[in-house]
Amino acid sequence: MKKNKQAQKIVFKSEKDVPLMPMSIGTMLHNKTGVWRNIKPVIDLDNCIQCGICWKFCPDVSIFVEDEWPVVDYVYCKGCGICAEECPTKCIAMVEEEK
Amino acid sequence: MKKEKKMKLSLPEEELMNSGHLACQGCGATLAMRYVLKALGQKVALCIPACCWSVIDGPFPYSSLDVPIFHCAFETAAVSASGVKAGLEMVGDTETTVVAWAGDGGTFDIGIQALSGVAERNDDIIYVCYDNEAYMNTGIQRSSATPYGAWTTTTPVKHFKDRPKKDMEAIMAAHRIPYIATASIGYPEDLFRKTKKAKEIKGTRFLHIYAPCPTGWKSRPEDTIKLARMVVQNATFPLYEIEWGEKYTLNIKLKEKKPIADYLKIQGRFRHLTEKEIASMQEEVDKKWQRLLSLVNSK
Numbered sequence: 001m002k003k004n005k006q007a008q009k010i011v012f013k014s015e016k017d018v019p020l021m022p023m024s025i026g027t028m029l030h031n032k033t034g035v036w037r038n039i040k041p042v043i044d045l046d047n048c049i050q051c052g053i054c055w056k057f058c059p060d061v062s063i064f065v066e067d068e069w070p071v072v073d074y075v076y077c078k079g080c081g082i083c084a085e086e087c088p089t090k091c092i093a094m095v096e097e098e099k
Numbered sequence: 100m101k102k103e104k105k106m107k108l109s110l111p112e113e114e115l116m117n118s119g120h121l122a123c124q125g126c127g128a129t130l131a132m133r134y135v136l137k138a139l140g141q142k143v144a145l146c147i148p149a150c151c152w153s154v155i156d157g158p159f160p161y162s163s164l165d166v167p168i169f170h171c172a173f174e175t176a177a178v179s180a181s182g183v184k185a186g187l188e189m190v191g192d193t194e195t196t197v198v199a200w201a202g203d204g205g206t207f208d209i210g211i212q213a214l215s216g217v218a219e220r221n222d223d224i225i226y227v228c229y230d231n232e233a234y235m236n237t238g239i240q241r242s243s244a245t246p247y248g249a250w251t252t253t254t255p256v257k258h259f260k261d262r263p264k265k266d267m268e269a270i271m272a273a274h275r276i277p278y279i280a281t282a283s284i285g286y287p288e289d290l291f292r293k294t295k296k297a298k299e300i301k302g303t304r305f306l307h308i309y310a311p312c313p314t315g316w317k318s319r320p321e322d323t324i325k326l327a328r329m330v331v332q333n334a335t336f337p338l339y340e341i342e343w344g345e346k347y348t349l350n351i352k353l354k355e356k357k358p359i360a361d362y363l364k365i366q367g368r369f370r371h372l373t374e375k376e377i378a379s380m381q382e383e384v385d386k387k388w389q390r391l392l393s394l395v396n397s398k
Contacts, residue, residue: 007119010160024162028119031157036124050106056287057324059129061118068106076118080125080313081321 033060037079039094041072047091054083054092109288111137120163122155125320127310127327129155130284131229132200135306136166138294139225143196144183145169148176148210150202151236151312152229176201177214181222196225196298203230203244207265218274221302225294228267228305231312239315246335247383248376250368251315259371263383267307268341275344277302282338283309285327289338289350309336317367326365333357334388339395347395359384 007029012018019025043054054070055063062076063083072083084092115136122129128151136143145168147153153170157163171179180199187195201210206228214226233251234240241251243265254260271279278300282290290308297304311327313320330336331351338350359381363369372380 019160022159024157024168025160026162027117027165028121028157028161028163029117030161031119031121033119050104052106052108055106055108056110057130059122059124059126059133059323060120061114061116061133065106065108065112068104070106073118078124080323081319082125082324085321086324 032075033078034075037077038097039079039081040074040077040097041079041081041083041092042095043070043072044091044093045069047089049089051088053086053088057082057086110134110291113137113140115141115165117163117165119157120155121157122151123312123314123320125313125323126151126155127284127312127323128152128202128229128231130287130323131227131290131308131310132164134284134287134290135198135227135294135308136164138291139196139198139298141166142194143198144187146171146176146180146183146197146199148179148199148201148205149173149236150200150205150229151231152200152202154236173205174209175213176205176210177217177222177224177226180224180226181217181220184222184224197223198225198227200227200229202234202236203228203232204234204242206230207243207267211270215270215274218271218276218303218305221276223301223303225297225304225306227308229308229310231310231315232264233312233315235312235315247380248363248369248372250317250371256371268305268339271305272341272344274303276305277343278304279307279341279344280305280339281307281309281336283327283331283336284311285309285324285329285331286338286351293340315368317370318365322365326362329357329362333359333362333384335359335362335384337388337391339391347391347397349391349395356385356388 009030010026062073063070081094084094116133143166176199180197184197232244239251240253245260246264280293311323334356340348
């Protein structure tokens with residue numbers, strides 16, 4: 001399930017636009033944390049057993065389930081490598097990011 | 100390639116935590132939040148004091164969670180939550196679960212008087228302590244949750260911490276509150292079940308979640324889940340529940356305890372320890388484990 005939430009940066013043009021109380025009015029989705037990454041996970045779907053463990057242990061919520069298969073969201077993946085380490089069939093490889 | 104099969108997910112698919120948050124790579128605290136919110140659902144209000152999560156959540160005017168959050172002062176997590184609960188009850192909202200979400204510094208050291216007061220009054224909140232065993236947010240200073248032998252910036256290698264970790268569950272059990280549980284992010288289903296159970300109970304409920312921190316522990320980010328699982332299997336952090344301060348239930352029964360040395364070896368903060376010190380730590384763990392077993396079996 002991929003999120004369809006707005007990911008815009010909020011800009012206050014004048015002081016009047018600022019809410020009276022300091023409250024959150026936007027999500028952090030504008031912060032594309034994918035740029036933090038040096039290595040990226042690549043899932044080999046031939047060996048995937050659809051156990052959902054990579055989805056379960058992703059701290060960045062950047063593995064989502066699409067048509068019953070795991071898909072990595074490279075916009076937000078920080079490249080921690082937990083998915084590759086925890087995969088029972090070791091079908092996720094961490095490959096060097098090309099710049 | 101495509102075998103048509105349904106993906107088996109052991110947790111609900113609904114996400115209340117968004118991507119784009121500011122946690123380090125391989126953070127355990129974010130996983131703790133993700134599982135707890137999955138169990139509690141949309142109808143929840145959080146009170147977060149100064150801790151890693153007050154930064155992870157994002158700066159004004161953004162938030163990475165889809166639930167209301169109240170950022171409160173460091174020492175007031177528990178009382179702020181009980182105040183929010185009282186306010187909600189005044190306007191007739193009895194459904195919303197109020198959660199105080201504090202780190203180990205805000206629970207073991209700074210927030211303990213507020214927590215003790217709330218537990219004594221048995222206010223209707225869930226107190227969650229995610230334990231990364233030092234003040235990680237401000238730069239890895241020693242807290243009373245730091246285990247024996249650990250390196251931190253205030254307990255450098257030559258003068259490493261020589262006191263054991265505070266036994267928070269025993270302190271909370273002495274308050275005779277309805278529900279206390281320890282959980283680890285290495286066992287998400289167990290954590291999920293405990294949070295669900297805590298949601299159904301009235302009164303002060305205390306959850307202690309073990310959340311490894313690769314930055315402060317000097318471990319590899321991919322080892323986060325491995326560490327959270329190892330710590331349960333070598334009985335350093337056993338998973339158990341306490342009801343009304345008396346009834347102890349052990350959740351993960353260990354056939355054989357793994358040696359603590361493997362767990363210490365993959366963390367840079369324990370690298371300076373000698374064989375003798377590790378042996379004395381193992382002895383301490385065994386003693387604590389026997390004490391817990393006697394409490395579980397005594398009924």
